[in-house]
Amino acid sequence: MNAKTVDPHSLAMAQRPALPPRETQLKILYYMKVVRELENRIERKLYRQGKIVGGVYVGRGQEAIAVGSCIDLRSDDVVCPSHRDMGAFLIRGMSLRTILAQYMGKKTGATKGKDSNMHMGSLEHNLIAFISMLGDNVPVAAGIGLSFKMRGQDRVVVCSFGDGATSRGDWHEGLNMASVLKCPVIFICNNNQYAYSTPLERQMAVENVADRAPAYGMPGEIVDGNDVLAVWDASRRAIERARGGHGPSLVECKTFRMTGHSAHDDAGYVPAELFEYWETRDPIRRLERTLVQQNMLSDAGIAEMQQGIHTEIDEAIAIAEQDPYPEPEDCLRDVYFEKE
Amino acid sequence: MALTTYVEAIRQGIAEEMERDDNVFVLGEDVGIYGGAFKVTTGLMEKFGETRVIDTPISESAIVGAAIGAAMMGLRPIAEMQFADFISCAFDQITNFAAKCRYRWGAGIPIVVRAPSGGGIHGGPFHSQNPEMHFVHTPGLKVVCPSTAYDAKGLLKAAIRDPDPVIYFEHKYLYRRIKEELPSDDFIVPIGKAALRRAGSDMSIITYGAMVYVALDAAKELEKDGIDVEVLDLRSLLPFDREAVLETVKKTNKVILLHEDTRTGGFAGELAALISEEAFDYLDGPIRRITAPDTPVPFSPPMEEFFLPKISDVLRVARELRAY
C-alpha cells in the first residue's frame, strides 16, 4: 500500500515524502524497540507470572504509528493517546518504572493505583489520560486545540484512536466540532482492522476511515501504518497544517493488530494468513533493514541498542516489583481538590 | 442598585467573572449571536467577542468534552446545556471523564455546566426535568441549585472559581419571577452551605430550587393554624450542608422534605436516611416527603399541575405532622 492522499485539497506537498535526519531515525528505532520489548515483557512474561493486575492491551505490530506521529512534537504540544500507543507515553517522558508500576497496581504507578494499564496521564508531560469509553478523547482534544486558538498559541494536539472508536457518537461530534471551530488537532487513526473480535467490514460501511474526513470538512490521508517514515511524513505535514492555523486533519494509518484484543484473548477469530502476511511487514524490522541499507546503523549497533533496552527494562521491572501497593484508605483521596 | 432578576443575576455573574479572569469563556448552542434560548448570555458576545462566547453545533457531548479539554489547559469554560433535559447527551463526558480525572491522574477539571431545569412552564417531558440526582450520585462532581437571585449570582461565581467540575442547575421558572436587590461588590456563596429562609419552632421544611417559594408561601398560611414552620434552603446538593440539616431537625423535631424532582431516588430519600441515622433521638414524628410522582413530566396543564408539588400538599402534610 502506497501513501496516497484522499483529499485533493490538502496542502500541496512534495511528491516524494520527506525523510527525517539520521538522528531522528535512530531515536525512532529506539522507541519502537523499547515499546516492543516492554510490551512483550508485560504481556508474555509478567502477566503470565501473575505479576500484573487486571487487563493488558498491547500494540504489537503497531509501534510505528505512535512513534512516527509523536517523535517531533514540541514539549508544549499535547498528546491524547489511546491504549495501543505505548510509544506516545515514552516519548513524552513517562518512565518505564512508572508504567510497569502502573500495570502492577503499585502506589508508584502513573495513577497511584487508582486506574489500570494504559489509563495513564500527566498534565506535566502534556499527556492526557483516556477513558475506557473510546472516542471520548476526541471532543476533549478539540477543546485542547480550542484553548490554543483562543490564546493565540501555535501549539497542536495529536489525538489517537482505533478503527472501533470511530463508530462512537463522540468521535463524530468531536471531529465536527474541531472542524467547525478550526482547532489545531491532528487526528491519527490506528486502523489495525479489528476491534476485539469485530473486523472492519462489520464496524463500518465505508472502506476507509479517511473517507469520513471530507464529511467533516477536513483533509484525510491514508498511509502505510507499518512504514514509520511514511507515518512520520504524513504526521509532519498534518502538524504543520495545524500549527499554521489551517485546522484539523485526519491521518489514517493502515496496520494490523498482531495480538489478541487483550492478553487473555488469543484472537482465534483472525485468519492465520493475515498474521502471516503482516508478520512480513513488521515495522521494526523494516526500519532496521532500511537503516542498515543506508549505512546509518550496523547490525552490531542494533544488537547493542537491543541489549541496552533489555537492561533498562530489567532494572525498571526490578524496582517496580519492590514498590509498595497503595494504602487501602488511599481509595478515599483526591475525589475533589484537597488543600495541602 | 435596581432590583435584579434571577436571570439577570446569572448574566451578571458570568460577565463579572469574564471581566475578572480572561480564562473564563462561554460555549453552547445559540449562546452568542442569539444571546441564549433564555437570553441569559445576551450582550456577552458584543462585550467579550466571538472568541470567548462560542456558538457550537448541536453536540452536547462535544460541548462538554471540549470544555474538559480547555479546562485541562487552564481555561475556565462555562458550558451551557440549552435545557437541563439535554444534559443526558453529555452524561458520559460528565460522569466518566470530568468527574474522574482528578481521582485517576490528578488533573482537576474546573468546568461549569449550566443547565436550565424544572417545570411549571408547560414544557413537557423534555423541557422540564430535574435530573440532578444522576450527578449527585457521581463522586467527583459538585451540584448546586440556587433559588434566589443572590444565590444564583454567588453560586455561579463560586462554581466558576471552583477547581472541580460543577453542575449548575438554574430553575427556569424562577428566571423572571424572582427579583431582589443585589450588593454591588463582588460576593460569592460558598458551595455546600444551606440558608435558613425562615426560622420556626414547630417543624422544618428542607427544600431547594423553586420549591423554596412553595414552602415559604405554605409557611405563611400555616401561621394561621398556629404552626410555626422553619424553612431550610439547601442551595447545594453535592456537597450538602449536613450540619444545617441535622441542626434544624434537632431544633423542631418534625421534618418535611420537599423537592420538585420525582420521588424514588430523589434527594429526600438521601436526607431521610441521614436524619434517621444521625438524629433519630430527636424525631417526634415520621420523616415526611413531598415530591413529584414517579412519572415523566406531563404536558397538559391539569396533569402538570397535579404532578408538581404545590402549597396545598405542604399544608396537608404539615397539618398531619403537627397532629401526630
Added chain:
Amino acid sequence: MAETKVIMPQMGESIFEGTLTKWLKKPGDKVERDEALFEISTDKVDSEIPSPVAGILQEVLVKEGQTVQINTVVAIIGDGSSAPSAKAAPEKSEPAAEKPQDAPAPKASAPAPAPPAPAAPTAEETGGRPTSPLVRRIAKEHGIDLATLAGKGTGIEGRVTKNDILKVVETGGAKKPAAPAPSPIAFSGEVERVPMTAMRKSIAEHMMASRGTSAHVTTFFEVDCSRIVAGREKLKAEFEHSGVKLTITPFFVQAAVRALRKFPIVNASIDGDSIVYKRDINVGIAVSLDGGLIVPVVKNAAEKNLLGLAHAINDLGERARTKKLSPDEVKDGTFTITNPGIYGALTGTPIINQPQVAIMGMGGIKKRAVVIDDAIAIRSMIVLSLSFDHRLIDGAVADQFMADIQKQLENWQG
C-alpha cells in the same frame, strides 16, 4: 537462594481457574528466568507460562491435566539444596472463588445482637402509639416513667408528644429516680442467714472505723438555690451542645472546691500529731449502687471549670454504675460530697470518708416560702450539711466554710 512459589496466573479478569496441560520441565531440571516452564488452558486462551526466576525446579505440586484455581502454587523453584516437601496435596493460597473453606467453628452465638435499645415502652404501656425516639430520650434523661403517661398525650391516639413530655419536665413531675424495689426474702425458717457481699463488708468496716476515728459533729445550712437553678436553665443548652448534661451537682462541687481553697484545713488529714495539708483538691462524689455505694473521685477539681466538672461528674457516675471505674479513680480523695436528698430527705448526717476530715451532704431542693426583706417569696431551698472531724476542725471554722459556700451559691453569676 530462597524458594520461589510458582502460581497459576489469572489470564483474564473473569477467569478464576486454569488447567495445567503440560509440564515442560521436570523436577531436578535447571530453569532460566522467563524460560517456558509449563502450559495452561483456560476458557479464553491456551498459554505457555514462563518461569519467574532462575533456579532448579524442585517440586511439582500440580499434575498435568489438573484444574486448579488461580494463585494456586503449582511448583517450587529453589537452588536444589532442599528436598521436596512431604506434602502430597497441592498447597492452596486464598482461592478466588467463593468455595466453602474449612469453616472456622461457627460462632456460638448468632452475630452479636444490636445493643438492647433502652427499655422502649411498648404500645400497651403508652396506649396505642409507640413513643417517639425524642420523647423516650427526654423521659429517660429526666427519670420520667412513661408508663404513667400512657395514652394521656395530646398526639394521635393519645400519643405523648414533645410538648407533653416537656410540660411534665417543667412541672417537676416524677423527677425522683425510681427507688429500686428491695428484693423479697425467701424464708426457709424463722430467720434466713445470707452472707455479706464483699462491698457490704467493706462498707460496714469503713463506717465503724470512721466513727471510731473521727470526732463527728454535723452542722446544717439552709441555702437559697434560686440563682443556680436559673443558671442551670440558662447553661443547659450550651452544655448540651458540648455533649454534657448539666445537673445541679456541679454547682455545689464548684462552690465547695472554692471554699476548700480558702479553708485548706478542711482539705487536710491527720497523721498522728501532724496535720497533713493536701495540695490538690480531689472531690469524691458518692454514687449509690445496687446494694451499696462507691465514691469515684474528681481529681484536681480546682483546675476544672463548670463544664469540666459537669463532664467529669457525669462520666464517673456513669462508669460507677456500669462498673467501669479503675482503682485509681476511687482513691486519693480529699473531700467528699454525698446526696441524701436524692430520695427526698430534708438533710442527713453523713459519716466522714477516712482519712478525710469533712463530708458535705446535699438535701433535696424544694420550693419553699421564705422571708426576704420582710416579704414572703418563693425560693428553691436546700439544706446542706457538713459532718466534720472536731479533732482538727472547730465549729467556727466549719461554719465559716459553709457560710462561704452559701454565699457563693446565693450570689452565683456564672
